Each structure stands twice: as structure tokens, then as C-alpha cells.
Amino acid sequence: MLEIAPKVHNDEHAAIALRAAPGQGFNMFIFPMIMRAYGGKFFKDYVGGDLTPAINSPETLEALRVYIRLINEFAPPGAGNFNFAEVKAAAQNGQVVFTVEGTGVVTQIVDPAESQYASVTGIALPPGGPAGRSPAIAVHGLGIPATSRHAEAAARFIEWAVSPETVTKIALSEPFSDFTTASVARDPAVLAKYAKIHPDYLRLRTEALNLAIGHYRPLIPEWPELGAAVGELINAAVNGLMSPEAALAAAEQEMRDILGQ
């Protein structure tokens, strides 16, 4: 992105718009994509169960500098407060050349019924970095509380709710396609519906689904608080209220405080 942005950025059009507003579902939906592409991570070993905060690393710092540069040098004025609505509008109005967004928003950018520039807009997987490509995935978990009195019935409900049949119905009846089962993308009716929006959409959506990691945002009860705190500090760095180094040091310290470490 940093190679192409200077070539397409001019007074008429900005190169890029990215979510930057503080929030675990706002800038913390986009930034982890860049962070993971540069090899950064939230914890020392999330999968192995070591939840020692590790966000203050050279890799995350490099990612944060890239994110800051993209927003401050190649995005429209005021982009430091952009959320998905402003990003979507900028893309639909042709004010920016490219963006990285969630699938639900992308469908609206490439849908001719929604965007006047849809016919000249292409889609691709989010760019990778030295540590590979890490697309964001907008999915939610369904859990059963330990205190549930009807755990078996709850499990049966979850099985039904995430079954390919139910998810296919959702993909067909709702405007979004955030299904978590790749086989849904092979359903002829689903194929026909999304081919109308963009011919490459379903193929890329399935590739992204296979590349994405389930714990893109850590699946722990403290995440809303952690995500909000880190998101606020990242936003402070983007808008020049803190240096990137200070923001990451503060983020790691706050993560420790929240987790009681």
C-alpha cells in the first residue's frame, strides 16, 4: 500500500481511507490486520495460553508507523476520526482510490446499486506484510454459560444456528455474507446472488475465510475493555496526541492492568 499510495494520491483524490475512530470494533477491526501482517501480536502466546501482553514490540511499532503514515499522508483530511460509514461514503463517492474494509461494507462499495463507482472498483484480499497476510474476519462466537440449566438444548440451538442450511438461508436473505462455512459459497443460489454484486466477491470471501484466524481479536471476556483501551491509544498516536512508542508502551501497561498482571 505504501508503494502505491504516493502514486495515486493527488489533490483530487486521496489514496486511501481506513477506519481510525477509537473503538474495539472500529480502528481495532483494521489495525490488527496490519499488526499481524508485520508479525505483531496482542499476547506472547495466545494459542499456548500465555496471555502476557506483547503489543509493545518492534513489529507492532512498525505496523503502527505504517498505519499512521497511511492515514496522515495518504488519506483525506479528517481521516483520523473516520469510521466505516465515512470510509464507505468516501469510496462510494470516488473520493479515495482504495480502502480496506469488512466484507459487509465491501459489498456496498462494489454493488452498482449502492456506489456510482462500482463498475470501476476492483476487489482483492488485504495486502500482506513481512509476516504474511491476515484478513480481518467479522464473525461472532456463540457460547454456553457454565451456569446454563439447559446446556444440551443450547448446544442443539447452536448446531442449528451455524449449520450450512441456516447460514445459507441467512446469506440469501440478508445483505451481508459473513458466513463461517466455506461450503455456503458453493451453493448455486448464493453464487447467483453474490455474482450480481461482484464476480470475484465470493471467491475472495472464501479465500479470506480460509486465511483468517478465529482469534483475530482475542476471544477472552476482557477483550471489549482491552480493545477499547488499545484502540483509544492507537487513535491518540494517529492524531499526534502521543508518539507511537508511548502509545504502545501505555497500551501494554493498560493490558497488564486490565488482566490483573
Add this chain to the structure above:
Amino acid sequence: MSQTSIKRRGATYELERGYRRMILPAIFAILLFAIVPLAGMLALSFSDYHLIRGSKGEIGLHNYLRLLGDRRFIESVYVTAVLSIFGVAAQVVIGTAVAVGLHKIVGRWRLGRALFLVPYAVPHVAVALIWLSLFTPTLSPINAFFDLFGITVPAFLTTQGGALFAIIVADTWTNFPFAMLIILAALQGISRDLEEAAALDGATQVRTFLHVTLPLLTPALLMVTLFRFIDSLKHFPMIFVITKGGPGRSTQATNFYAYVQTFQSGDVGYGASIAVLLFLTAALISFYVARLNQRVSQ
């Protein structure tokens, strides 16, 4: 005591009893929807209840003691103070100016008063969305207009000062009609004879306003300032929609910070202690200004 006077007193007593009965539903509603939740909030503020971790049963002043050393809380008080002082001042000044202007208008143009009430009728979230668009350079018609002349309007929402200014503007736009209504009602209660007498004595319109009208408006001005100030302590929708507390955390007012602690962090006990402090501040200001108002009226 004559028979007639006893009858009259009896009738008054019956009337008063009727009035008392009529306010019973209101008292019941206040108990149910204000006093009970308030008592619950007060109780929670002494607890360690957390949405995720539950409670270890610790009861005491720990939340209040924690507030004293919480830098984010102290910063939120500063943000609230800035938003309230500048916001309320702008609303009262603009509301008074518009009220004075509308008071002078006679004839069918008086119907135009209704126009000024429109911002007050718009839901706060819708107001916030309107101003978010106006302060977003890529969406704003204001930016587009100045762009035609090669003038770049600064991006307000990416600096603390600019973001606070944006919230104050949105809040003033939607709330100045309240000040206007109260002041207009007060102006209508002032006898025109006083202004005419001042004019006969050779006072200019400005001097008449400053030395005759304004002193008579003082109780209304105090009341409107009190109401708006108390309401301004509850800053939330404008911040939530326009800045989300940013850039960074620089527009997180105290009420917003109570939300952050309660719903983002799940720290219900701590969030309740912030809400209790806000309530006490509002109650204290109400009490003080009510006394001041009484003194001024006398």
C-alpha cells in the same frame, strides 16, 4: 367562627385533598423510576460488582477512594467543565439574543418563532449525525463550499480543541431554543411601560436593555443557566456519535467515562460511583442556584 367560613374552609380542605390525590401517581412514578434506581446506583457504588468477574463481596468506599487517584476521571472532569461552561454560555447568550429579537417582531412574522424550535425537537442522535457530517471534510457541504474558493477548512475532529468545539456547536444548536423559550416568556412578562419610561428619559435601546430589561431577566437567566448546566453534565450522545471520546480519550466527559467503565470495562461498581458523584454535583448546583434565585427574586 361563622357557619359560612367553616363551610369555605371545608371546601378548601376538600380541594387540597383532591390536589394531593392528583399528585399521588406522579409521586409513585418518581419513586419507582427515579428514587429506586438511584438507591440501587448508590448501593452499587459501594460494591465491587463487575459484569464479568461478579463480586467478591467487598463493600465500602474503595470506588470513591480510587476516583481520587484516577487520572482519566480527573481529565474527564476537565472535559465536562469545558463542555458545560462554554456550551451553556453559548446557549444562554444566543438564546437571549434570539429571544430579544423575536420579542420585537409583531404581526404574522411571529409564527416564524416556531422555526427556531426545530433544532430542539430533533432527537440528539440525529443532531449528532448531522454535525458529524458537517465536521467530516469529505461529507461536509461547508468544506465543499470553501473548496470552491480554494480555502481549506481545518479538520476539527482530529484535535482535542477542534473536537470539543464541534461538540459544543452541536449541543448549542440543539439546546439554545430552550434558553430562547424561557427568556421569551420572561420578556413577555416585563411591562412595556418601563421601556417607554426609559425611552422618555432619553435612554438608548442598548442602555434600556442593559439597565432595565436585563436586570428584570436575571431570575429567568439564572433558571435557564441552572437547567442547562445540570443537563450539560449528562453529555453523552454528541460524544458517542461525533467523536467516540476521541481523538484518543480527549473528549471523554465524566458521564461518557461512567459509560466506558460500566459497559466497556464491566466495572459496574466503579461506574456507579462516578454516576453518584455526577448526581451529587447536579443536586448541589440546583440547591445553590435555587437559593440564589430566591435571593434575587426578593
